[in-house]
Amino acid sequence: MHKVIYDTDPGVDxxxxxxxxxxxxxxxxxxxxxVFGNASVETTTRNALFLxxxxxxxxxxxxxxGVTIDHTREDRAWPAMVHGDNGLGNIAVPETVDxxxxxxxxxxxxxxxxxxxxxxxxxxxxxRMTNLAxxxxxxxxxxTLVKDVVIMGGNFYVPGxxxxxxxxxxxxxxxxxxxxxxxxxxxxxxxxxVTSITTMSRSYLGGMAAKGDGAVKLLxxxxxxxxxxxxxxxxxxxxxxxxxxxxxxxxxELFSSITGAVRVVCxxxxxxxxxxxxxxxRFPPGDWDGLxxxxxxxxxxxxxxxxxxxxxxxxx
Ligand code: BDR
Ligand code: CA
Numbered sequence: 001m002h003k004v005i006y007d008t009d010p011g012v013d014x015x016x017x018x019x020x021x022x023x024x025x026x027x028x029x030x031x032x033x034x035v036f037g038n039a040s041v042e043t044t045t046r047n048a049l050f051l052x053x054x055x056x057x058x059x060x061x062x063x064x065x066g067v068t069i070d071h072t073r074e075d076r077a078w079p080a081m082v083h084g085d086n087g088l089g090n091i092a093v094p095e096t097v098d099x100x101x102x103x104x105x106x107x108x109x110x111x112x113x114x115x116x117x118x119x120x121x122x123x124x125x126x127x128r129m130t131n132l133a134x135x136x137x138x139x140x141x142x143x144t145l146v147k148d149v150v151i152m153g154g155n156f157y158v159p160g161x162x163x164x165x166x167x168x169x170x171x172x173x174x175x176x177x178x179x180x181x182x183x184x185x186x187x188x189x190x191x192x193x194v195t196s197i198t199t200m201s202r203s204y205l206g207g208m209a210a211k212g213d214g215a216v217k218l219l220x221x222x223x224x225x226x227x228x229x230x231x232x233x234x235x236x237x238x239x240x241x242x243x244x245x246x247x248x249x250x251x252x253e254l255f256s257s258i259t260g261a262v263r264v265v266c267x268x269x270x271x272x273x274x275x276x277x278x279x280x281x282r283f284p285p286g287d288w289d290g291l292x293x294x295x296x297x298x299x300x301x302x303x304x305x306x307x308x309x310x311x312x313x314x315x316x
Contacts, residue, residue, distance in 0.1 A: 001028045002249050003120045003147075005113055007064070007106070008242070009037030009127030010047040012083050012226040016219055016309070017126060017242035018048075022057050024312050026250050029059040030113055033106035035127040037172050039078050039087035041066035044127070047087050049097040055215045061099070064106025065130035069137075069176040079168065082229050089225035091218075107134035111142055118145045122249055125180075126152040126242035128169055133176035136183050143185040152245040153177065154191035154262075154274035156296055163272065167192050170264055171272030178264035181274070187294040189262065190245040191274065194255065194300035198244050201237035202227050204306070212314050219313070240309065247305050248297070254308075256299035261291035 004027055008014045021029050032052065034045040045063045052061055067075075084090035102109055110131060114121045123146055125132055132149065135142055153169035154177075160166040170177045181187055202224075209220035223238060230238045248255055258278055265273040276296050277288035 002026055002122055003028045003030050003117055004122050004124050004249060005031045005033060005110055007033045007035060007110070007123060007125040007127060007131050008048065009035050009039070009044045010051060011038035011044065011087055011127070011242070012089050012223055013238070013240055013242040014038070014126055015051055015088065015222060016240060017246045018051055018057070019055060019215060019219055020243050020246045020309055020312050021124070022055060023316055024250055029057065030121065031059050031102070031109055032057070032061045033064050033109055033131055034061065035064045035106065035131050036066045037127040037169065038083040043087050045101065046097055047093065049099045049101065050088070050093050053097055053099050054218055060102040062102035062104055062106045062109035065128075065134060068173045069130050069133050069179070076172070082226060084225045089222040091222045106131040107138060110135040111139045114142045114145050120147055122147050123149045124245055124249060125149065126169070126245055128172040129153065129176040129180040130173045133179040136179055143183045146185055148186040148188060149180065150188045150190065150245050150248050151180070152190050152195060152242050154189050156191060156193055156274060156276055157298065158193050158196060160273070161192060161196070165270050166272030167274070170274055174264045174266040174272045177272070177274070178266060181262040181264060181294060182291050184292050187262070188248060189274070189294060189296045190248055191297070194297045195241040195244045196239055198240055198300055198302040198305055199234045199237045200240050200306050200309070201235075203236070204310070208310055208314060213316055215316065216313050240306070243309050244300065244305060247308055251308060254301045254304050255297045257295045257297045259293045259295055261288040262294050262296065263287055
């Protein structure tokens with residue numbers, strides 16, 4: 001069993017990924033930690049509680065960061081055109097959901113849970129990296145105690161999605177992402193290089209909803225606004241960014257990768273750009289030296305990934 005903490009900003013593609021983690025038989029979901037990104041942290045936490053209740057998920061929800069790790073950074077507008085004003089595609093979601101939140105802040109929940117299962121926890125982070133960076137700051141030793149960190153974020157050999165060079169999760173808190181990439185733990189980076197070519201069509205999802213239970217029907221309903229948004233780049237379908245990171249946890253053989261030290265640009269026109277120094281390439285001394293070598297996914301078997309998501313969601 002893979003013991004997973006899911007750090008997320010639900011978020012439409014986050015919701016699909018959550019249902020995947022909940023339903024995959026080899027995943028033991030230990031907790032859901034929330035972060036700001038697709039909406040405020042109040043909204044993403046409410047959404048996590050809503051999905052927990054609707055989908056009968058046992059894992060606790062712990063509320064995380066609502067601002068960047070560098071508090072002097074300016075706020076940016078929420079991406080309502082992508083995920084809707086309420087983060088879940090503008091479907092009806094109650095203002096408040098009567099499900100208790102874990103009393104600990106997300107970074108503390110992460111530290112405690114990692115320490116209770118040394119060497120076993122896989123952190124799957126699909127929002128801004130703020131909670132992970134806060135956990136590392138408070139307890140640097142956790143870097144040696146997690147099994148690995150699988151993130152959805154960044155872009156290396158393809159353009160960004162919030163600027164020509166930056167992807168949303170990294171751009172939303174570049175300083176936090178640089179802390180996470182350079183810490184002495186194993187990070188697997190599932191970025192736009194692989195997620196932007198992994199799309200599910202409206203009719204494929206509709207077919208799943210027709211066969212599936214209420215959970216899949218709810219997922220279909222909350223995805224419609226997001227699919228409309230993607231009409232500029234996907235033909236009647238959507239990129240399933242966050243699910244790709246979750247699929248990696250159980251099926252890494254569907255991905256190909258390179259390794260190298262990763263840094264994140266903090267500030268200027270390239271704010272939030274992720275840059276790898278591939279292992280084996282020689283450069284004069286520089287800012288990537290002496291840092292851990294991380295795994296950067298550059299290839300994906302998209303059709304198999306999409307089918308695995310379908311089979312997992314329909315297996316209930
Ligand atoms: C990432 O940004 C968010 O909008 C999505 O949920 C995903 O995690 C894609 O760039
Ligand atoms: Ca996300």
